[in-house]
Amino acid sequence: MTRTILIVDDEPNILISLEFLMKREGFQVYTAGDGEEALERIAQHRPEMVLLDVMMPKKNGYEVCQIIRGTPEWQDTKVIMISAKGRDTEMAKGLAMGANAYMTKPFSTKDLVAKVKEMLEAA
Amino acid sequence: MADGLKKGIWIAAACLMLLGAVGALTGGVWTDLAPEEQKAFLVLLEPRAGIVLLMVMMACLVVAAAVNGLYANHVAPVRRMAEEIRLLLGANRERRLATTGALGELGEAVNELADQRDVLRLDVEAKIREARASVEEEKNRLAALMSELSQSVVVCNLDGRILLYNNRARLQFKALADGSAGALIGLGRSIFSVFERNLISHALETIQHRLKRAGSQPVANFVTTTRTGQLLRAQMAPVLSGAHEDGLTEVERTVTGYVLMLENITKNFETESRRDQMLQSLTEGSRSTMANIRAAVETLQSYSDMEPEQRDRFLGIIADEVRGLGSRLDLTMSDHADSMKVRWPLEEMLGMDLIAAAQRRIETRAGIRTKIEEVDENLWVKVDSFSLLQGLGYLANRLHDEFEVREVRFRLVPDGRMAHLDLVWYGATVSTETVMAWEMDPMTLGGEDSPLTLREVNDRHGGELWYKVEKVAHRAYFRLLVPVAMPQETVAASALMKGGSRPEYYDFDLFRQDGLDHHLDDRRLTDLTFTVFDTETTGLDPSQGDEIIQFGAVRIVNGRMLKAESYDQLVDPRRELTPESIPIHGISQAMLEGQPTIATVLPAFHQFCEETVLVAHNAAFDMRFLQMKQESTGIRFDHPVLDTLLLSAVIHPNQESHKLEAIAERLGVNIVGRHTALGDAIVTGEVFLKMIPLLAELGIHTLQEAQEAARKTYYARVKY
Numbered sequence: 001m002t003r004t005i006l007i008v009d010d011e012p013n014i015l016i017s018l019e020f021l022m023k024r025e026g027f028q029v030y031t032a033g034d035g036e037e038a039l040e041r042i043a044q045h046r047p048e049m050v051l052l053d054v055m056m057p058k059k060n061g062y063e064v065c066q067i068i069r070g071t072p073e074w075q076d077t078k079v080i081m082i083s084a085k086g087r088d089t090e091m092a093k094g095l096a097m098g099a100n101a102y103m104t105k106p107f108s109t110k111d112l113v114a115k116v117k118e119m120l121e122a123a
Numbered sequence: 124m125a126d127g128l129k130k131g132i133w134i135a136a137a138c139l140m141l142l143g144a145v146g147a148l149t150g151g152v153w154t155d156l157a158p159e160e161q162k163a164f165l166v167l168l169e170p171r172a173g174i175v176l177l178m179v180m181m182a183c184l185v186v187a188a189a190v191n192g193l194y195a196n197h198v199a200p201v202r203r204m205a206e207e208i209r210l211l212l213g214a215n216r217e218r219r220l221a222t223t224g225a226l227g228e229l230g231e232a233v234n235e236l237a238d239q240r241d242v243l244r245l246d247v248e249a250k251i252r253e254a255r256a257s258v259e260e261e262k263n264r265l266a267a268l269m270s271e272l273s274q275s276v277v278v279c280n281l282d283g284r285i286l287l288y289n290n291r292a293r294l295q296f297k298a299l300a301d302g303s304a305g306a307l308i309g310l311g312r313s314i315f316s317v318f319e320r321n322l323i324s325h326a327l328e329t330i331q332h333r334l335k336r337a338g339s340q341p342v343a344n345f346v347t348t349t350r351t352g353q354l355l356r357a358q359m360a361p362v363l364s365g366a367h368e369d370g371l372t373e374v375e376r377t378v379t380g381y382v383l384m385l386e387n388i389t390k391n392f393e394t395e396s397r398r399d400q401m402l403q404s405l406t407e408g409s410r411s412t413m414a415n416i417r418a419a420v421e422t423l424q425s426y427s428d429m430e431p432e433q434r435d436r437f438l439g440i441i442a443d444e445v446r447g448l449g450s451r452l453d454l455t456m457s458d459h460a461d462s463m464k465v466r467w468p469l470e471e472m473l474g475m476d477l478i479a480a481a482q483r484r485i486e487t488r489a490g491i492r493t494k495i496e497e498v499d500e501n502l503w504v505k506v507d508s509f510s511l512l513q514g515l516g517y518l519a520n521r522l523h524d525e526f527e528v529r530e531v532r533f534r535l536v537p538d539g540r541m542a543h544l545d546l547v548w549y550g551a552t553v554s555t556e557t558v559m560a561w562e563m564d565p566m567t568l569g570g571e572d573s574p575l576t577l578r579e580v581n582d583r584h585g586g587e588l589w590y591k592v593e594k595v596a597h598r599a600y601f602r603l604l605v606p607v608a609m610p611q612e613t614v615a616a617s618a619l620m621k622g623g624s625r626p627e628y629y630d631f632d633l634f635r636q637d638g639l640d641h642h643l644d645d646r647r648l649t650d651l652t653f654t655v656f657d658t659e660t661t662g663l664d665p666s667q668g669d670e671i672i673q674f675g676a677v678r679i680v681n682g683r684m685l686k687a688e689s690y691d692q693l694v695d696p697r698r699e700l701t702p703e704s705i706p707i708h709g710i711s712q713a714m715l716e717g718q719p720t721i722a723t724v725l726p727a728f729h730q731f732c733e734e735t736v737l738v739a740h741n742a743a744f745d746m747r748f749l750q751m752k753q754e755s756t757g758i759r760f761d762h763p764v765l766d767t768l769l770l771s772a773v774i775h776p777n778q779e780s781h782k783l784e785a786i787a788e789r790l791g792v793n794i795v796g797r798h799t800a801l802g803d804a805i806v807t808g809e810v811f812l813k814m815i816p817l818l819a820e821l822g823i824h825t826l827q828e829a830q831e832a833a834r835k836t837y838y839a840r841v842k843y
Contacts, residue, residue, distance in 0.1 A: 011411060013440045017418035020433070024426055055407075084410035105414030109421040 003120055004028045004045060008038040008064070009053040009082070017109070018051065025113055035059025039067060042074065049116060054083035054094065062097045069098035078119050082107065130194050137190045138183045145179060200226050204233075211237055275385040278362065283314045283323060286380065293687070295387055307730055309688045311652050311680045314383070316730070318357070322347055326359045331378065334361070346388070354389040401455055412448045416441050469584065471608040474502035474535045474542065481515045485531065488568055489520040492530040496547055502537050504544075505608040507583050513573050514580040517566035518546055518601055526551035534600070541586060541604040549598045558590040558601075643736065643763055644827040648815050651826060653679040653765075654735040655808035656728075657800045658745050659708035661696055665751040670696035671721060672710055674728050675800025677808050678735065682815070684808045690731045691801045693718040709798060725749075725758045732762060736826060740783045740807045742766035763826060767811050769833035774817045776836070786810050 005027045007018045015031050022029045030045050032038040036058045042050065050068070054061035061081055068074050079101075081094040086104040094102045101115060156164060168175065204226055211218045211233075219237065220230035266287065269276050275292035279285055288308050296308040296317070307316050314323065326343035333341045343359045362380040419440040423429075429437075475498055482493040522528035534545035566573040566580075581588040586604035593599065643651065656676035662669035676690040693710065695718040705711060739745045742764050749760045771781040775789070787794050787806055790813040794806055818824075823832050 011415060013415040013444060014411075014418055016436065016440060017415070017422045020426070020429075020437075021418070021422055082414070084407040084414070086406070086410060105410040106417040107414065109418050109425070 002026065002028045003049070004030070004047040005049045005051065005116070006030045006032060006038065006041050006045065006047040007051045008032045008035070008041075008056070008061070009051075010034055010056045011053075018112075021109055021113065022116075025117075035061070035064045038064050042068065042077070046074075047077065049078045049080070049120060051112075051116075052079055052081050052099070054081060054085055054090070062093065065094070065097040065099055080112075080115060080119070082112075130191065133194065134187045134190045137186045141182055141186050142179070145182075196225070200224065204230065208233055216241065275387075277308065277314065277383045277385065278380060279314045279383065280380040281327075281378070283320070285310055285312050285314055292385065295385065307733075309678060309680075310685060311678075312733070316733075317349060317355075318347060323359075326357075327361075327378065327381065330359065330361050330381070334378070353387055354392050356386045356388045358384045360384075397458075401458070404451065404455055408451060409448065412444050412451075416444045419444075469505040469507055469606065471503055471505050472508055474498060474504050475500055477504060477506060477508060477511070477544075478533045478535055480508065481512055481533065484512050484516045485519045488516055489523055491519050491523050491528070493519075494530065494532045496532040496534045496545075498533065498535045499537055499542075502535060502542060503608040504535075504542055505584075505606040507580075510573070510575055510580045510583060511603075511605070513566055513568065513571075513575070514577050514603075515546060516568040517573075517577065518561070520568050521561055522548055522551070522553075525557075526553060537607050538604075540607060542607050544603040544605050545600045546603075547598060547600040549596075552592055552599060553590070555590065562588065645825055647824050648818065648826060648829060649682050652681075652735045653738045653808075653811070654732040654762075655679060655684075655738040655804050655811060656690075656732075656745065657739060657803040657807060658748060659710060659798075659800045660748060661698065661700055661704055663744075665748045668698065669748075670694070670698060671748050672696050672700070672715060673708065673800040674724065675802065675804040676728070676731060677801070677804050679738075679808055679812065682812065684805070684812060686805065689801055689804075690728065692724055692728070694724050695720050707798065721752055722756055725752055725756045729758045729760065732760070735762065737762045737764045738767065738807065738811050739764070740767045740803070740810075742768075763830065765811070765826075765829060766833060767807050767814065769836050770811070770814050770818065770829065772836040773823070773829075773832045774814060774821070783807065783810070790814070 003026075005022055007015060007022065007029060008031070009015050009018070010033050012033070015033070019029050019031055030041050030047060032041045034057045038050070038052070039059070041047070050064075052061045052064060059067075061083065065079055065081065068077055068079060079099045081099040081102045082105060083090065083094070083102070084105045091102045091104070100119060103112065103115070153161065153164075204220065207218070207220055211220070216237075219234045221227070222231045222234065224230075266289075269287065269289040272289055273291060275295045276287070276289045277285055277292050278287040285308060288310075293308055322345060326345055329343040330341045333343075341361055344357070345359075346354065346356045348354055360382045361378045362382060364377045364379045419437045423434065423437050478495060478498050482495075485491050485493050519528075519531050522531065528548045528551055530548065532547040534543065534547060536543050562577045562581075565576055577588065581603060584603070584605045586606070588601070588603050590601050591599065654676050655678075656674065658671045658675075659673040660669050660671050672694050674690060674692045674694065678685045678688045693715055695715050697720060700710070700712050700715075737746075737760070743766065746760065746764060753759055767783070767786065768781050771778070771786045775781075778785070778789070783803065783806060784794065786792075787810055790810055792806060792809045792813060818829060818832075821832070823829050
């Protein structure tokens with residue numbers, strides 16, 4: 001069975017890379033450009049994993065994460081926050097909102113893939 | 124007891140004594156006689172009883188006359204003398220007693236005493252005068268010192284009344300108010316127009332608390348926003364009663380007021396937040412870009428088997444992101460250039476002054492001639508003058524020592540944000556390597572070593588430094604880029620001059636004046652605060668559409684006119700001036716263009732008059748104009764009003780003219796700058812100050828008494 005992943009970021013330049021990367025790693029990939037679109041995609045495709053940017057229009061990553069954790073049937077969804085906000089207070093907030101991991105931009109794509117795989121295998 | 128009665132009692136007593144003596148004599152003889160002898164005596168006496176009685180009465184009269192004479196010679200002069208001594212004691216200190224007559228010696232002694240008293244009194248008075256003068260001098264020195272400070276200082280009593288402020292504070296508050304109603308500073312005014320009452324109380328509590336805890340600094344700091352949205356940082360220190368010499372400890376001394384040191388940090392704050400923004404955009408903004416590039420690069424590296432179009436796409440991303448980062452950095456640099464430069468505290472200085480100081484330094488220390496080639500006279504620069512002068516001196520010195528340059532010239536011209544400060548010389552050419560070495564060497568000049576290098580001096584100014592040879596002109600120059608400053612307010616000097624020799628920024632007598640609650644009516648004219656004002660108008664009839672075009676006002680606090688606290692404002696009347704009115708007020712249509720309208724000015728003027736008694740010449744006229752605006756502006760002038768015209772009629776009821784000129788001439792007030800609103804207000808104020816003692820002679824001391832007296836004059840019954 002192919003594993004599903006949703007990548008959410010308002011910057012198309014990173015979406016392109018991550019989409020390509022994840023497809024090559026054998027995932028079924030969906031993308032979204034803002035918070036609201038992300039929630040639609042989640043409802044529609046029920047991805048196992050969400051890569052979630054923090055600073056986005058409409059709904060930011062914190063809000064999206066909170067909604068995911070507030071929806072009982074989405075409890076199993078893994079969330080990795082990826083953000084340019086690198087202060088420890090912001091990381092603490094991300095984890096408090098219910099993210100499973102927090103990665104600060106710029107990150108190594110290898111690390112990201114490793115992290116995604118590790119988390120999905122643990123599930 | 125009446126003098127006559129006293130004398131009568133004395134006379135009666137003397138007569139009684141005489142009668143007693145005669146009676147006793149007769150009685151003694153009588154008892155000694157034998158019965159037949161007594162009979163013979165009666166026979167002898169009986170026919171002569173009339174004569175005996177007459178003689179006794181005569182004797183009584185003689186005694187009475189004697190007593191009378193004694194009284195007149197000895198008792199009356201003493202009483203007269205007592206009266207005279209009393210006179211000399213009080214009403215007429217120059218008077219002396221007569222030194223002739225029976226009491227002459229006593230008179231002489233009293234005169235000596237009086238002389239001694241006079242000497243002592245003069246001595247005491249001289250001492251008091253001396254002490255007062257030295258206190259006054261100290262106060263003036265303090266005020267002068269304060270006015271020189273570049274920090275705003277305001278001193279208040281516990282009621283929040285301002286007792287002292289310096290020029291800097293005045294300018295700062297003026298800038299805060301910005302022409303409209305806002306924070307107003309003035310002697311006797313309330314600081315609460317600037318700061319919230321609670322804020323001050325809280326700070327005072329903090330200070331009280333710290334005073335009780337020995338060892339801690341009794342100061343409080345706070346930051347607040349003013350009504351106009353400016354950010355002020357204040358430090359408050361207490362003014363304590365009594366001095367250490369009185370043997371009181373810090374804890375025992377009570378707070379009688381406080382000193383506020385103020386700083387407008389709006390600008391700093393803005394710079395700070397701009398710097399924050401810049402940091403943000405440089406860090407977080409760059410992180411995303413880096414992430415995009417890194418992801419693309421790593422993808423390219425990891426999947427070398429990808430399609431060519433795919434590869435181009437990733438390369439496109441990288442190119443795009445790098446371009447974006449570059450332009451963002453450019454934008455940040457230009458937007459935040461200022462905030463990146465203000466690391467070292469630089470002072471603002473007139474360029475001319477800087478160059479003059481450099482010339483002095485180079486000529487005296489290095490013995491090199493200097494000249495000015497080109498200096499922009501109005502240019503202000505922001506420099507660390509000490510290190511910059513050291514740097515210029517050092518350069519000139521090395522040029523002289525190593526290349527025998529005998530004359531250097533200065534140029535200072537603005538070029539956008541920075542100014543070119545050039546040190547120019549002719550002849551000798553210096554190699555670029557040498558100059559590089561000079562820049563990095565610690566500076567020395569005239570035996571004075573500095574740990575700094577020229578490059579560090581340059582860094583402090585956030586500028587650049589270079590060396591250039593102009594071969595054709597046979598000259599070369601060092602160019603230092605130093606930041607340009609905004610020209611400083613030049614009102615400072617002229618505003619200081621306004622007050623004449625004596626600074627008007629303090630009135631410590633206000634320390635004692637607390638609780639101004641008791642009603643104005645019963646307060647003495649000498650203790651009240653007045654706003655003396657005048658208006659210029661387009662015409663005489665506000666009901667026919669005539670409008671105010673100028674306000675002028677000065678304050679009188681504690682019997683002193685504060686010319687530095689004046690109000691002078693033109694008003695756009697929103698109508699054409701009639702040509703015939705222009706010669707009267709001297710205001711042209713052009714002068715009124717761009718001036719605020721009455722809707723803006725009236726609230727500001729109302730605030731200027733806050734808690735004062737209004738004084739004007741022919742006040743009814745001005746008040747009518749103010750009252751006409753009550754409805755449209757919602758501003759009510761319900762202050763008590765005094766009219767110098769009516770007061771003049773009270774003082775000199777028989778004079779024909781009570782025009783301002785006539786009164787001023789009568790009372791010896793010089794007239795300057797009449798027929799501007801402020802000029803007239805000042806003359807009115809001076810006239811009013813002269814009137815206060817004249818009114819007191821008529822028994823008119825309080826505001827209410829003055830208002831009542833004015834109401835009763837003939838002029839008050841005339842309708843305007």
